[in-house]
Amino acid sequence: MAKVPRNFRLLEELEKGEKGIGDGTISYGLADGDDLMMSNWNGTIIGPGHTVHENRIYSLKITCGNDYPDRAPTVSFLSKVNLPAVNQKTGKVERLACLDSWKRSYTIETVLAELRREMANPSNKKLSQPAEGTFF
Amino acid sequence: MALPQLPSAIPTAQHQPARRSHILSMPEISIKIKQANETALSITIDTDETVLALKQKINTAANVEPSQQRLIFAGKVLKDEDKLSVYKMADGNTVHMVKGSAPRATSSASTPAAPSSAAPTNLFEAAAAASGGGAGANPFAAFGGGGAAANPFAALGGMGGMGGMGGMGGMGGMGGMGGMDPNMLNSLMSNPAIGASIAQMMSNPQIIEQLAASNPQLAGMMNQPQVREMLGSDGFRQMLADPNMMRSMMAMQAAMMGGAGGAGAGNPMAAMFGGLAPGSTAPTAAREGAAASPNAAAANPMAAMFGGLAPGSTAPAGGMFNPAMMQQMLGMMGGAPGAPAAPADTRPPEERFATQLGQLVEMGFFDASENVRALTLTGGNVEAAVEWLFAHPPGGGR
Numbered sequence: 001m002a003k004v005p006r007n008f009r010l011l012e013e014l015e016k017g018e019k020g021i022g023d024g025t026i027s028y029g030l031a032d033g034d035d036l037m038m039s040n041w042n043g044t045i046i047g048p049g050h051t052v053h054e055n056r057i058y059s060l061k062i063t064c065g066n067d068y069p070d071r072a073p074t075v076s077f078l079s080k081v082n083l084p085a086v087n088q089k090t091g092k093v094e095r096l097a098c099l100d101s102w103k104r105s106y107t108i109e110t111v112l113a114e115l116r117r118e119m120a121n122p123s124n125k126k127l128s129q130p131a132e133g134t135f136f
Numbered sequence: 137m138a139l140p141q142l143p144s145a146i147p148t149a150q151h152q153p154a155r156r157s158h159i160l161s162m163p164e165i166s167i168k169i170k171q172a173n174e175t176a177l178s179i180t181i182d183t184d185e186t187v188l189a190l191k192q193k194i195n196t197a198a199n200v201e202p203s204q205q206r207l208i209f210a211g212k213v214l215k216d217e218d219k220l221s222v223y224k225m226a227d228g229n230t231v232h233m234v235k236g237s238a239p240r241a242t243s244s245a246s247t248p249a250a251p252s253s254a255a256p257t258n259l260f261e262a263a264a265a266a267s268g269g270g271a272g273a274n275p276f277a278a279f280g281g282g283g284a285a286a287n288p289f290a291a292l293g294g295m296g297g298m299g300g301m302g303g304m305g306g307m308g309g310m311g312g313m314g315g316m317d318p319n320m321l322n323s324l325m326s327n328p329a330i331g332a333s334i335a336q337m338m339s340n341p342q343i344i345e346q347l348a349a350s351n352p353q354l355a356g357m358m359n360q361p362q363v364r365e366m367l368g369s370d371g372f373r374q375m376l377a378d379p380n381m382m383r384s385m386m387a388m389q390a391a392m393m394g395g396a397g398g399a400g401a402g403n404p405m406a407a408m409f410g411g412l413a414p415g416s417t418a419p420t421a422a423r424e425g426a427a428a429s430p431n432a433a434a435a436n437p438m439a440a441m442f443g444g445l446a447p448g449s450t451a452p453a454g455g456m457f458n459p460a461m462m463q464q465m466l467g468m469m470g471g472a473p474g475a476p477a478a479p480a481d482t483r484p485p486e487e488r489f490a491t492q493l494g495q496l497v498e499m500g501f502f503d504a505s506e507n508v509r510a511l512t513l514t515g516g517n518v519e520a521a522v523e524w525l526f527a528h529p530p531g532g533g534r
Contacts, residue, residue: 018210020230024170027232029210033224042211046172046234055236057206057213 003104009069010038013107026112028062039064041108043075045116051125053081056132060115062108072102075111080130085118091136165220165227169194169207171235183225188216190231200235208232485512492518501525 004012017028028043041062047053059078065071077091085096093099098106098114118124169177179193191202207214209223209231225231486493486504489511495518496507506528510521 018226018229020168020170020232023172024208024230024232025172027208027211029212031211044208044211044213046208046232055234057208057234059213060211062211 006064006066006068007038009107010064013109014038016109021109026109026116028108028112031061037066039066041073043108043112045112045119048116048120048125051120052127052129053119053125056129059135060112062111064108069104069106072099072106073108073111075099075115076136078135079132080134080136081119082127082129083115083118083124085115089136163227165225165229167225167228168230169198169233170230171198171233176230181220183219183221185220186216187214187218187220190214190220191216194233200233204236206234208234489516492516492521496521496525 013028014030020027025046025048026043028041030038031040031042041064043060043062045058045060047056047058057079058081061076061078062073063075064073075093075096077086077093080091082088085093087094093111093115096111096114096118098110164180164182166178166180169179171177177194177197179190179197181190181193187207188202191205191207194200194205195202202216209225209229212223214223214231485508489508492511493504493507496511497504499522501507501522506525507521510524510528511518513524514520
């Protein structure tokens with residue numbers, strides 16, 4: 001199967017992000033629309049219902065290196081969040097299955113969706129959270 | 137989660153965006169608004185419009201208060217004041233909406249009752265008393281600062297003085313503050329008698345002439361047609377007479393002070409009143425207002441404008457005075473007479489005064505609700521808030 005080059009891949013993702021995915025519980029787009037390298041992305045996750053995250057909007061920063069999608073992007077929370085996957089000092093996502101065993105077919109959407117599932121995970125959904133609107 | 141309503145006083149913002157559609161320069165785009173578990177909404181809007189305008193359109197279509205809407209596009213939470221073009225929104229894009237969860241507001245914060253509002257029932261009388269005589273041939277001097285008899289605008293200066301009296305009520309009427317107690321001014325401006333007399337004053341060309349004659353610098357300014365036109369214009373008069381206008385200017389001032397790190401110097405009202413009334417009780421304030429950091433002044437055309445009117449002011453303000461800007465102002469006021477110059481700040485006080493709150497805590501005032509109260513009362517002036525806090529120890533007689 002032919003490998004889709006980095007920039008085509010990111011363009012596809014950009015288009016999908018702007019059209020909106022599913023019910024909008026996750027969203028992403030380029031941090032700077034003029035960034036030709038498409039390296040820096042913003043993402044948001046709307047906290048899943050019936051958890052402490054309900055109705056919260058979490059902002060994230062996603063950086064796709066030059067070797068994306070062969071290598072995983074680096075993902076950091078901008079909004080403070082208490083999750084085992086997230087470094088509580090820097091907001092960096094450090095222990096997430098899809099990042100740790102990255103596959104070329106994974107996308108930014110994959111990462112955000114998995115993070116959202118983490119929030120809804122029964123072992124995480126009652127974790128006490130920092131005040132909304134605070135940032136790392 | 138309990139969702140306290142944001143203060144619903146947004147009368148200002150709603151008037152603004154609508155007019156622009158006539159200009160027809162930016163492309164209209166059609167976007168979808170998606171909300172969890174609901175069908176998508178289709179909205180057509182100009183990319184030159186602000187996010188707030190979009191929220192209002194959504195409100196019309198889906199009946200969700202703008203304050204209750206949080207919009208997300210391409211991984212960003214949209215900010216009310218930004219234009220849609222900032223986010224490079226294009227035709228066919230989807231914006232996600234999350235309802236609710238306006239920032240929390242503590243109950244104590246929403247009581248902007250002025251403790252100093254034991255305002256004299258008869259403002260004229262009080263002002264006359266404040267002036268300590270000096271009422272000359274000019275009837276307006278009756279409530280002007282002492283010795284300002286020849287200048288009808290002393291009336292305005294007198295108001296600055298009145299603010300100062302409010303300061304004695306615990307608002308910290310310090311020189312630097314120019315005695316501008318927002319609440320005091322509000323109540324003053326709401327007084328129909330005063331509004332009427334200002335209107336009368338401004339509509340009387342003779343008085344304008346007299347003003348010009350009494351002050352060489354102003355006379356110079358008066359020779360500029362724009363200025364004259366401005367002073368005579370309905371918009372300007374209405375602005376001076378309209379309590380809402382004043383209030384929104386105060387809000388603007390508060391916002392600006394926040395931006396300038398609470399520097400008391402950037403008080404546009406002080407500049408205005410002090411400046412228009414040479415020899416009145418607020419000359420220091422005038423100078424300070426005029427010498428406000430260029431940054432602050434630039435952010436606020438009013439400040440520059442009125443700073444420019446201040447005869448006692450020195451070069452910086454004069455330099456900033458600029459006919460083009462004046463014309464712009466004039467256009468604005470003429471186009472929408474009575475329309476406030478800036479949208480009132482509708483954020484809750486905690487958010488609006490976040491910087492100042494931080495400063496108060498650093499100074500050792502730990503009672504958050506008292507801090508918010510003090511800042512609300514003083515329009516965000518930290519020094520005045522400190523005075524107020526000293527004058528009103530928690531649990532003390534209030």
